[in-house]
């Protein structure tokens with residue numbers, strides 16, 4: 298009989314990573330403009346490593362997908378296996394250990410909350426813990442980026458960065474990330490449209506437009522970059538109420554890029570009507586999530602309206618910690 302104590306002893310290591318949302322700057326960030334993103338800790342990916350039978354190698358059990366992958370036989374581009382292989386290599390492990398890795402995530406898939414990147418980061422951290430090592434955020438971020446590249450083609454690197462550092466990030470491609478200051482706490486309602494929209498498709502569509510009309514697209518990216526800088530200053534100076542109109546403006550520009558959708562537009566205008574200070578799509582677009590600026594007073598009304606208008610789920614989260622808790 299396996300007792301609870303024995304089970305605990307069998308666990309060699311665990312790791313986790315949060316979801317994320319992009320506040321401002323998605324798509325333009327692929328073209329070198331800045332973007333702001335924050336971790337969303339209320340949803341997380343978690344991984345744990347247990348001992349397995351001798352000779353069994355490394356198996357990954359993705360609980361939510363009902364999928365089991367064995368490292369030795371997984372396809373070369375299987376994202377979970379790639380994350381594990383890269384982590385074992387980074388950890389300098391000789392051979393493949395006999396471990397069973399279980400992954401579980403509460404982050405909605407393909408909805409702009411960084412589910413894939415968080416699962417990769419949790420795997421990398423759990424394997425490092427099991428190996429008795431610690432990887433710094435830059436190392437975790439680098440591995441997660443390599444996994445993302447397999448599936449997104451040309452990711453900017455913002456997802457892996459904010460998820461690995463677990464901090465609000467002002468991000469410019471190919472530059473070290475900067476933490477951005479939050480002068481005063483504010484609140485977001487994150488509404489899932491329920492429409493799954495792969496980032497690769499919208500990023501590819503924007504790329505085709507850019508190839509056809511680079512001047513128009515570059516001008517649009519410049520305007521988005523201006524919004525990002527203004528928003529950063531508003532957040533730092535403790536004036537989050539100024540973010541609402543900036544979110545609306547950023548949403549409008551993303552619509553011009555063709556990455557909004559009727560569902561996103563409808564949820565955005567309903568959120569505003571219900572009292573949100575502003576709203577925009579977040580992430581790749583055409584589905585996924587909408588973010589709306591709320592307050593403790595408006596959060597419930599906005600949430601109810603979003604759910605009544607077809608949102609598949611709404612998460613309300615504070616951004617930044619109240620004074621005195623840092």
Ligand code: PMV
Pocket residue numbers: 319322323324325326327408409410411449451452453454455456496500579580581582
């Ligand atoms: O869909 P998400 O949340 O992974 O966001 C992608 C953000 C883009 O700017 C559209 C693409 C990128 O690589 O930065």
